[in-house]
Amino acid sequence: MRLLLVEDDRMIGAALRKGLQQEGHTVDWMTEGTGVAPALASAAYNLVILDLGLPGRSGLEVLAEIRRRKESVPVIIVTARDGVQDRIAGLDMGADDYLVKPFDLDELAARIRAVMRRQAGHAAGLLEHGDLALNPATHEVFRNGQPVPVSGREFAILEALLERPGAILSRAQLEDRLYGWGEEVASNAVEVHIHNLRRKLGDAVIHTVRGMGYSRQKPA
Numbered sequence: 001m002r003l004l005l006v007e008d009d010r011m012i013g014a015a016l017r018k019g020l021q022q023e024g025h026t027v028d029w030m031t032e033g034t035g036v037a038p039a040l041a042s043a044a045y046n047l048v049i050l051d052l053g054l055p056g057r058s059g060l061e062v063l064a065e066i067r068r069r070k071e072s073v074p075v076i077i078v079t080a081r082d083g084v085q086d087r088i089a090g091l092d093m094g095a096d097d098y099l100v101k102p103f104d105l106d107e108l109a110a111r112i113r114a115v116m117r118r119q120a121g122h123a124a125g126l127l128e129h130g131d132l133a134l135n136p137a138t139h140e141v142f143r144n145g146q147p148v149p150v151s152g153r154e155f156a157i158l159e160a161l162l163e164r165p166g167a168i169l170s171r172a173q174l175e176d177r178l179y180g181w182g183e184e185v186a187s188n189a190v191e192v193h194i195h196n197l198r199r200k201l202g203d204a205v206i207h208t209v210r211g212m213g214y215s216r217q218k219p220a
């Protein structure tokens with residue numbers, strides 16, 4: 001998933017980015033709140049992790065602006081231990097969950113999975129379509145119930161396509177899911193991952209829609 005991390009503490013931010021990348025996420029990190037709205041307008045983020053104690057523009061102001069713009073992106077807020085009033089305000093303003101500092105990276109990862117499950121309405125936690133099932137919590141892929149090993153980026157492509165099986169996603173949209181700011185994107189990276197997915201899961205796992213992109217379902 002592509003995550004936007006807003007945290008002004010350099011040490012915490014660097015540790016969170018590294019940990020979330022190791023979980024297989026693409027993470028863009030900013031240290032102040034002013035850039036959040038433009039970032040959300042420029043790329044498709046799956047979730048925002050928002051520290052409330054930010055310099056200049058507070059996290060609560062940022063959250064208010066996100067919701068005012070009717071952005072439905074899930075937001076997990078991060079507060080200090082004594083920030084109970086901020087937590088209440090944040091939840092009332094449309095945050096999806098909160099964490100109190102200091103917190104465990106495993107707990108953050110679990111909260112992210114829970115928020116994404118709630119948003120997708122997949123109570124069981126599995127993303128299923130046809131003979132395929134994906135477990136976003138463990139990054140496992142099953143075909144006809146049999147596990148098939150895939151890389152982190154292959155998983156991210158498959159996940160994007162299974163979230164909306166009828167949708168056609170362009171190469172640029174898939175690249176957005178795979179790469180963060182400043183990461184070098186090889187021009188044929190998406191094609192290579194899709195080639196590998198077809199080799200592992202069969203040609204019909206992903207359909208190419210000429211001149212448009214890729215889809216899980218064969219377009220009618």
Ligand code: CA
Pocket residue numbers: 007008009051052053054
């Ligand atoms: Ca802070």
